Amino acid sequence: xxxxxxxxLVRTALKILGALIVSTGLQNAGNLDAAINTPDVIGLVSLIxxxxxxxxxxxxxxxxxxxxxxxxxxxxxxxxxxxxAVLCLAPGCSPIQPGADPIIVQTERAETVxxxxxxxxxxxxxxxxxxxxxxxxAFHEFCEWLRQPITIEGTNTLPRAxxxxxxxxxxxxxxxxxxxxxxxxxxxxxxxxGLVSQAQAWQTVILPPKTPDPKPQTPLxx
Amino acid sequence: xxxxxxxxxIIIPLxxxxxxxxxxxxxxxxxxxxxxxxxxxxxxxxxxxxxASVIAAGLADPAYKP
Numbered sequence: 355x356x357x358x359x360x361x362x363l364v365r366t367a368l369k370i371l372g373a374l375i376v377s378t379g380l381q382n383a384g385n386l387d388a389a390i391n392t393p394d395v396i397g398l399v400s401l402i403x404x405x406x407x408x409x410x411x412x413x414x415x416x417x418x419x420x421x422x423x424x425x426x427x428x429x430x431x432x433x434x435x436x437x438x439a440v441l442c443l444a445p446g447c448s449p450i451q452p453g454a455d456p457i458i459v460q461t462e463r464a465e466t467v468x469x470x471x472x473x474x475x476x477x478x479x480x481x482x483x484x485x486x487x488x489x490x491x492a493f494h495e496f497c498e499w500l501r502q503p504i505t506i507e508g509t510n511t512l513p514r515a516x517x518x519x520x521x522x523x524x525x526x527x528x529x530x531x532x533x534x535x536x537x538x539x540x541x542x543x544x545x546x547x548g549l550v551s552q553a554q555a556w557q558t559v560i561l562p563p564k565t566p567d568p569k570p571q572t573p574l575x576x
Numbered sequence: 577x578x579x580x581x582x583x584x585x586i587i588i589p590l591x592x593x594x595x596x597x598x599x600x601x602x603x604x605x606x607x608x609x610x611x612x613x614x615x616x617x618x619x620x621x622x623x624x625x626x627x628a629s630v631i632a633a634g635l636a637d638p639a640y641k642p
Contacts (some may be wrong), residue, residue, distance in 0.1 A: 454616040462618055463611035469630060470607030473639075474600040480639035501642040513642075516634030523627060 362408035369404070457536055461526045461543045465519055468550040472500060472515040475553050478560045486560075493556050500553075522546045 450459050479486050479497040486494040504517040512520070525542045528534040618626065634640050 448613045448615045451616040458617050459614060463614055465626065466607050466611045466614070469626075469633075470604040473633065474604045476637075476639040477600045498642060501640055503642070510631075512631065512634040513640040515640060516630050519630050520627065523623075523630075 359408075362405075366405050366408060457539055457543070458526060458530065461522065461539060464543055464547050464550065465522060465526075468522075468546060468553075469519055471550050471553045471557075472519075475556050475560065476500060476515065490559055493559055496552070496556060518546060518549065 450456055475493075476497055479494055483494065486497070500513065500515040502514045503511045504514045505511050506517045506520060507524075522542050525534060525539050529536060529539040
C-alpha cells in the first residue's frame, strides 16, 4: 500500500463519517422489499464502489529499475461509474398499480414534490431573508408571495404555499367522490405543477454558495 | 497536521449554518424518490397525515411566516 492508497482510505473514512451525519434518521428499511430500494443500501453499494475505485486508481509505485509507473486502468472506473448510475436511478421508478386512477396518483405525487419544494426554498430564504432580499430580490419576492396568508375552507388562514396544496387536495377529493370532473382535476394539477416547476427553478439560484468571492477580479490581459 | 487542524476549525463552525439547507435538500430528494415509488392511491390514513403535515407546516414553521 503506497501513500496514494493510504490517503484514499483516510478520505473514504471521512466520507463515511459525513454520510452518516447527513443520513442519520433519514429513512430506515422496514422490510426486505423496501431495503432493496432504500437510499441506505444504494449509498452503501456506491460507497463500496467508490472505495474499490479509489483503491485501484493511483499512481504506480516506481520500480527500482527506474522504469515508468503503470497508468490506472480506465475500464474499471468507467464500469463502476455506470453501475453507480444504474443503482441510483433505475430502482426509483415504479409503475402505477392496476386499478389505481392515474390522475389521482399523479396529483398525489405532485402534492408530495410540491410540499418538499416549497419547504426547501422557504427554508433557504428564511436562513437570511435580508441577504436574499438584497442579492436575489425576485427569489425573495416569490418566497414572500408563497408566505402570504390565504383564507381557505371558510375560516382557515394558511400561507399560500400550504393553501395551494390543500386546495389541490380538495379538488382531488371532489374528483374521488365524483363531485367534479377529471378535466377540473387535470387543470388544477397542471397549474400546480407549473408553480412547483417555478419553485424548483429557483433552486438553481439558491443551491450554489451564496458567499461572494473575496478575491478581487483582475483582468487576464494587461 | 497543523493545516488539517486549521481546516477542521474552519469547517466545524460552518456545519450549523448549512445544516438547515442540507436537511431540506435531503428531504426534497427523498420526496422525489417517494413520489417516484408511489404506485397506488393514498389510504385514508396517509391522506390525513399528509394534510396534517401541510397544515402544521403552514401554522407553526417559522419559514412560512411572512
